[in-house]
Amino acid sequence: MPEILTVSQVTLYIKRLLETDEALQQVWVCGEISNFTLHSSGHMYFTLKDEKARLRAVMFRRENQWLKFRPYNGLEVVVCGRIAVYPKNGEYQIYVDLMEAAGLGSLYLAFEQLKERLAHEGLFAPERKKPLPRLPRKIGVITSPTGAAVRDIIKIIRRRHPRVDILVIPAQVQGDTAPASLVAALQTAGSLPDLDVVIIGRGGGSAEELWAFNDEGVARAIAACPHPVISAVGHETDFTIADLVADLRAPTPSGAAELSVPEIGELRNRIKLCTDNLTALFSRLYARKRAQIDRLSFHPVLRHPDRLVLARRQQVDEGKEALVRRMQFVLQERRKDLEQKLAQLEMVSPLAVLNRGYSICYRDADGRVVREAAEVDPGEGLRITFRRGQIYARVETVKKDVTLWTKK
Amino acid sequence: MDEKITEKTFEEALARLETIIGELEKGELNLDESLKLFEEGIALARHCNAKLEEAQGKVELLLGIEGGAAKTVPFQPEEE
The missing domain is CATH 2.40.50.140 (Nucleic acid-binding proteins)
Structure with missing residues (x-):
């Protein structure tokens, strides 16, 4: 039992x-x-x-x-x-x-584990991201040469900038051999110095189809690529490790094409705008300087330089007048002065004495004025001057002692 | 100066051009300096335009690397 x-x-x-x-x-x-x-x-x-x-x-x-x-x-x-x-x-x-x-179950787990490991290593750090050139001349495209992705990328790049060169670097984008193929393509791209930017990606698919882009080797090859890398895997909602390592993540292959090149028309406009700006700025500057010159040259001083002289001339004239007036005044004063002096002189002048009936007697021989009778001798010539006229006389007698005022 | 400009990349030239415009916009420069910048700006704009048209617009498929050089063929993607 x-x-x-x-x-x-x-x-x-x-x-x-x-x-x-x-x-x-x-x-x-x-x-x-x-x-x-x-x-x-x-x-x-x-x-x-x-x-x-x-x-x-x-x-x-x-x-x-x-x-x-x-x-x-x-x-x-x-x-x-x-x-x-x-x-x-x-x-x-x-x-x-x-x-x-x-x-995704276990794939998701693997994804998370790899993501965490790479993040820890700093592979996703923003400071590792290489800036994209504003104007690439040649773009490398790592993808399947037969998919829709390559067609979209080429179409959009050509439309935006028909002069950019495109080099398609073929790679398998799904299946077991895809990671190794992508890594090889990335290494090839890295060895071509004339590439300015690399796009790596594929069109939409199931998570399993996109799985190569979550491969650790692919992630490390993207990180090691010397050129800036744009990832473009699947659709907007698909996030892969490649997206995290890439220098720029594009939501789709078409998006990557748009991010990789500027529109040539936009660039032409931009340059034209710059040129226009430059010309406008310069003509503004020119006009300003021109106006400055005009303003100065229309200044009254420059326009009527004679006014300056006129004003001065008036001053000169005024000065001259003042000078003349002054001179006249001075002369008048002098004249008055002189008349006064003359009057004084008149008073002491012998001529005045003559007016009063006196006369002056000169010795004819030497012209000396005779003051005393003793100064002449009989027979000597005399010249006697009156108020008007002269007479010539000869001395007859000399009486030395007779004085006009002494009584005899 | 011209030689230095032609050595510039598109980015450098455009950046310099924008700087020059900024400088001129400030209006703090004298006439001689402004003239000099203006001339440089025009040369830069010409250089930018030249750079813009420089590439040829080829689309190629890489066949492989032979002796360090890329071996390519012209590429035309299949139509839908």
Whole structure:
């Protein structure tokens, strides 16, 4: 008779079996969330399912507080946790430590792991990004030469800037050999010094088809490329490791073509604008200087230089007049002065005496005035001057002692 | 000066041209300096235009590298 076990015993046995299995102590599981409940305690209870199976799951508050997103029914997730048995319900379940949203399951996990590693190495650092040249002369395009991507890229580059050279560097963009092919193409591109920028990419596809662009070797080859690299993988919503390493991420191959070259017309306009600006600025400057010259040359001083002379001439005239007036005054004064002097002179002049009836007697021999009778001798010639006229006389007698005023 | 301009890349020339316009816009320069900048600006604009038309617009497919040189053929993508 076989041994009869209680429910608890069986459950405990299963529990021990499961919980001592190494492989179940840390498992990564992907699946879709259903029956999600957030308990008031903060713990999360849900079921992970795929088409064929279900797995009960619990994520305690201690772990789920670090979640960057809020889980919901229908969301594809990747969780990491341990499998254990909950005896009360007779159920095994996964106790979740980590949860990431994903549509890709293990690929997603690999992606995240690589992303984290490369980020840690600094491969995505903004300061590593090379600036794109404003005007590339030759663009390398790493992609499949037969896809829609190459056609779109060429079409758009030609439309924007028909003079830019394009070199298509063929590479496989999906499948197991794609990473090695992309790496080789990147190395080739790096060895061509005349490339100014490199576009690497492919058109849209499933996550698996785009997977080569999440390859570590491809990421490192992009980082090592001496030319600026624009990534253009799939559609706007597809993010790959290549996008993170590239110097610039374009949402699509067409977008990469647009980012890689400026529109030639726009550039021509820009240069024309600059030239116009320059000419306008210069003519403004010229006009300003011209106006300055005009303003100065219309200054009254320069326009009527004779006015300056006129004013001076007036001054001269005025001065001259003053001078003449002054001279006349001075002369008049002098004349008055002279008349006065003459009058005085008149008073002492011998001529005045003559007027009063006196006469002057000169010795004719030497013209000396005779003051005393003794000064002449009889027979000597005399010249006597009157008020008017002279007479010549000869001395007859000399009486020396007779004085006019002495009584005889 | 001319030789230095023709050695400039498109970016350098355009940047310098924009700087010159900025300088002239400030209007702090005397006539001689302005004239000099104006001449340089015109030369730069000509250089930019020349650079713009410099490439030939070839589209090629790389076949391989032979002796360090790229071996290419003209490339015409397939129509849709």
